[in-house]
Amino acid sequence: MVVEAGKIVEARVERCLTRYSCNWVTPIPPRILAKQGTTYDYVSGATESSDAFQDAVAEALSQAKP
């Protein structure tokens, strides 16, 4: 996760250690980028399994705080 000037400018998976195919997590990074400009309050979708990725996002965002 790369955060510049309060905006997520890059999201990618560095290492994939999931039991299931890594293809399953590849759609997530572009979604992270897209979501910051969303006009919706919330999004309903099938259950997200992306714990590790969520953690990475949270970690990066916490470090990005001033």
Next chain:
Amino acid sequence: MGTVVTIEVVRPDAGTAIERALDWFRHVEATCSRFDPQSELFQLTARIGEAVPVSTMLFEAIRFAVHVADATAGAFDPTIGSVMQQRGFNREHRSGTEPPRIKTDDTPAYRDVVVDDERRTVMLRRPLLLDLGAVAKGLAVDLAARELQPLEDFAIDAGGDLYLGGLNRERAPWAVGIRHPQHAGGMIASVSLSNRAICTSGDYERGDHILDPREARRARLQAGERRARLPRAPEREARRRQPGIGKTGSVASVSVIAASAMLADALSTAAFVLGPEAGLRLLEAMTVDGLIVGRDLTVATTPGWPRE
């Protein structure tokens, strides 16, 4: 539950309500997880042929699951757990550990779960692995929503299963996007909701994790020694005549709006299994509203689905 829970309360004086709401998720997980050997559900599955008194929470979750299984003729079946275990969905999503395997009978059969309303007991007539995944998360959302009700305007997001209370910060109904099943980051539809739950079932996130319990039974009968032929129900016969209609593989996602997240979650799972036509019929019969996206991206809704 292997998912991220977000709670938003519009007014500033939420106090400890958010923490209490989150506690419901922990409590439901601790009770209903089939991955945790300490959970009440896990312990129940170790006592076969015995009417076991269970907590109100577990009783209501199982009673609801069996009721939906009944109403959907097994398209939704909480005894699917053994099949999921065999297919490798046995990882506890939070810790990544695998629980000890329970030796179970293979055939999903919600009819072998006996719920006694008076004594508040549950009996498994034979070794079965109950999976309350589709029910437990919805139940937790509903309990959290009840906790937050006095605050009026709030939103709960449990990995895309939502409950929207009151109005958003702009004093408008909450704007909810429905994720496009094929375009990452895109939306295929949107709705404005107030005091409603919305849940979406699809196979684009965790892979093929929604199993058709009836398919599993058929597969097993074909593979097993007893090559028993199932009698063809009229619906099954109709599905056979119309390739692509009614098959699990023809649906990309199903979203259901209901007063309760538990109902929305269970019915979206069942409609996903049933396919577009039978799925819509089920949702109408259960007086909830739904949107079904086909693999060819055709969108079908119940007549009452809110228009933008």
